[in-house]
Amino acid sequence: MSEFVDARTLPAGMVLTPDIAIVGGGPAGISLAMALANNTKLDLLLLESGSANFDPAVQALYTGSQSGDAYAPLEVGRLRTLGGGTNHWGGWSRPLDAIDFEKRDWVPHSGWPFPKAALDAYYPIAQNLIEAGPWIYDKGDSVAAANAPMMPLGEGGLYTSWFQFSKMRGDVVPTRFGARYEGSLKAAANIKPLLNANVTAVRLTPNAQQVDRLDAATLNPEGGIGKRFTIRPRHVVMAAGGMENARLLLASNDVMKAGVGNQNDLVGRFFGDNPIPRNVATLVVFGGKLASYYGSTQTLGEARMRAVFAPTAAFARSKKVMGSLTTLEYPVELDDIGKAAVITAANALGVDASSARAYSVGCGMELLPDRDRRLTLTGETDALGLPRLKLHNIVSDADFALYRQTLAELGRQVLASGAGLLRINCSRREDWLKNMDWGHHHLGTVRMHVDPRQGVVDGDGKVHGIANLFVAGSAVFPTYGASNPTLNLIALTLRLADHLKKVAT
Amino acid sequence: MNRRALIAGLAAAGAAVAAGLYRFTDVFVKHHPATPYDDLLTHLPDRDQAKRLGALVKGTPDANALAAQLRGKMPRGLSAAAKADIAAGRLVEVEGWLLPQSMVLLAALAAKS
Numbered sequence: 001m002s003e004f005v006d007a008r009t010l011p012a013g014m015v016l017t018p019d020i021a022i023v024g025g026g027p028a029g030i031s032l033a034m035a036l037a038n039n040t041k042l043d044l045l046l047l048e049s050g051s052a053n054f055d056p057a058v059q060a061l062y063t064g065s066q067s068g069d070a071y072a073p074l075e076v077g078r079l080r081t082l083g084g085g086t087n088h089w090g091g092w093s094r095p096l097d098a099i100d101f102e103k104r105d106w107v108p109h110s111g112w113p114f115p116k117a118a119l120d121a122y123y124p125i126a127q128n129l130i131e132a133g134p135w136i137y138d139k140g141d142s143v144a145a146a147n148a149p150m151m152p153l154g155e156g157g158l159y160t161s162w163f164q165f166s167k168m169r170g171d172v173v174p175t176r177f178g179a180r181y182e183g184s185l186k187a188a189a190n191i192k193p194l195l196n197a198n199v200t201a202v203r204l205t206p207n208a209q210q211v212d213r214l215d216a217a218t219l220n221p222e223g224g225i226g227k228r229f230t231i232r233p234r235h236v237v238m239a240a241g242g243m244e245n246a247r248l249l250l251a252s253n254d255v256m257k258a259g260v261g262n263q264n265d266l267v268g269r270f271f272g273d274n275p276i277p278r279n280v281a282t283l284v285v286f287g288g289k290l291a292s293y294y295g296s297t298q299t300l301g302e303a304r305m306r307a308v309f310a311p312t313a314a315f316a317r318s319k320k321v322m323g324s325l326t327t328l329e330y331p332v333e334l335d336d337i338g339k340a341a342v343i344t345a346a347n348a349l350g351v352d353a354s355s356a357r358a359y360s361v362g363c364g365m366e367l368l369p370d371r372d373r374r375l376t377l378t379g380e381t382d383a384l385g386l387p388r389l390k391l392h393n394i395v396s397d398a399d400f401a402l403y404r405q406t407l408a409e410l411g412r413q414v415l416a417s418g419a420g421l422l423r424i425n426c427s428r429r430e431d432w433l434k435n436m437d438w439g440h441h442h443l444g445t446v447r448m449h450v451d452p453r454q455g456v457v458d459g460d461g462k463v464h465g466i467a468n469l470f471v472a473g474s475a476v477f478p479t480y481g482a483s484n485p486t487l488n489l490i491a492l493t494l495r496l497a498d499h500l501k502k503v504a505t
Numbered sequence: 506m507n508r509r510a511l512i513a514g515l516a517a518a519g520a521a522v523a524a525g526l527y528r529f530t531d532v533f534v535k536h537h538p539a540t541p542y543d544d545l546l547t548h549l550p551d552r553d554q555a556k557r558l559g560a561l562v563k564g565t566p567d568a569n570a571l572a573a574q575l576r577g578k579m580p581r582g583l584s585a586a587a588k589a590d591i592a593a594g595r596l597v598e599v600e601g602w603l604l605p606q607s608m609v610l611l612a613a614l615a616a617k618s
Contacts, residue, residue, distance in 0.1 A: 411603035
């Protein structure tokens with residue numbers, strides 16, 4: 001039994017010597033610690049910058065600047081508390097598709113080092129951790145059809161796919177990893193959770209071949225550094241998120257001048273997220289009624305689910321589109337042109353549209369990898385002396401054009417089934433950007449590739465060239481997929497845990 | 506005039522008025538001036554809505570050429586042509602609405618007629 005330790009109570013200058021230091025107490029760090037603790041005697045140190053409660057001064061360590069296409073302020077999309085992003089996530093869960101792992105010849109820099117099958121064994125465990133119910137992502141159609149009729153799609157490039165939701169039943173919020181697994185972390189004899197513990201540098205040995213130590217510090221409540229201490233672990237796993245992992249590696253530049261693992265100028269590059277442009281289209285359903293599992297989450301069987309439209313792998317290959325998940329949102333009114341289109345189309349197809357209703361369409365998109373969409377360090381420092389981040393954000397015209405093709409295919413399929421009609425609301429770049437939201441999924445900045453010239457970490461999450469430094473979480477995703485990352489990054493982290501058990505025990 | 510004859514006369518007069526209203530006014534049904542394309546436009550049950558849509562279609566040829574094109578595309582009527590368009594991916598965007606090509610061309614013809 002290990003109680004949480006407040007790093008501010010440690011003696012100044014203390015040196016901790018765990019087998020494995022895990023930097024970051026979000027979903028990846030917590031999942032990793034629990035998996036590593038299971039059936040091993042590894043001495044695990046889980047370092048969390050925040051505490052169990054939100055602290056504005058700690059959160060302010062995240063602030064940064066940005067350029068390029070508008071993006072959320074850097075401190076908004078993440079939370080520096082135990083549990084990390086799960087303290088504000090929506091619970092949206094869906095496994096990545098097999099094609100997301102493939103080298104797609106129309107997607108530069110694509111291809112994971114392993115196929116989706118490499119995660120098969122870990123997905124059910126990840127699903128249990130996020131508490132999203134039984135694994136019925138692929139059975140949604142049959143479960144839903146028993147509840148209310150699905151909207152028929154004509155044969156074509158999109159199919160109805162399903163999200164499941166982390167423990168959202170009634171008023172119960174999605175699983176918050178910090179609160180939910182506090183007991184498990186404390187119960188594990190070999191996990192030492194250390195709160196208010198900020199890693200400020202990854203120090204390499206002079207030959208740059210392994211991590212010698214981590215510099216750490218607490219934040220003084222009045223500002224500035226409180227106590228400094230040191231961790232000398234056998235192995236280090238960076239699990240601080242897609243932005244902070246890159247920041248720490250770049251800022252740790254005393255031995256490797258470009259930053260740890262950045263010998264090929266890749267750390268911080270290829271930043272990804274899932275853009276969520278709103279009201280991208282209007283879908284008219286000739287019959288009017290739409291099953292409630294399209295517009296909101298609904299309990300189907302033993303899970304909370306929501307239907308979306310996804311491109312098939314065959315369509316993606318033939319049309320060279322990216323991943324996307326198209327959602328139906330809320331009812332909207334048609335203008336006179338819309339009514340004319342509906343009446344004329346329904347007459348032409350010989351269907352009754354007297355009860356037709358229109359719905360706003362949204363989506364989550366997969367971006368093309370772009371090495372210039374990147375995080376860099378600025379000259380400004382935070383209260384601990386770490387350089388702040390700057391994000392240069394880019395959404396290319398190609399990103400929008402590719403998704404537009406997918407929407408057009410959806411429009412064709414609803415016409416083919418006689419179920420409805422679709423209007424694409426976005427043509428110009430400004431149309432897409434006008435109602436742009438983001439998933440706050442920070443991806444790709446410490447990308448994974450077997451070739452050190454193309455990736456910071458290898459297929460096992462180990463930083464190329466550094467024997468004892470690993471990275472967990474969505475920072476290593478070389479391509480992003482359109483699925484929300486939490487379930488997937490946990491599955492990937494559990495795979496890393498199995499690897500670490502082999503190399504560290 | 507007996508009562509029966511009066512009723513019959515009133516009924517006949519009413520029918521004549523109704524027929525007149527139907528034929529010569531838009532009270533019961535919308536009438537359109539005769540055009541050389543009525544064999545095509547008869548496929549549009551609501552020609553006013555089609556005209557509204559068709560007025561927004563860009564880049565179409567003149568009415569005669571359009572009609573000739575449509576006669577070739579619609580040997581089995583609009584519904585079959587529209588379904589064939591959808592199956593073949595021949596969709597046209599009108600103000601963002603994705604619509605079967607034949608239907609759009611016919612709407613454009615209605616707007617030009």
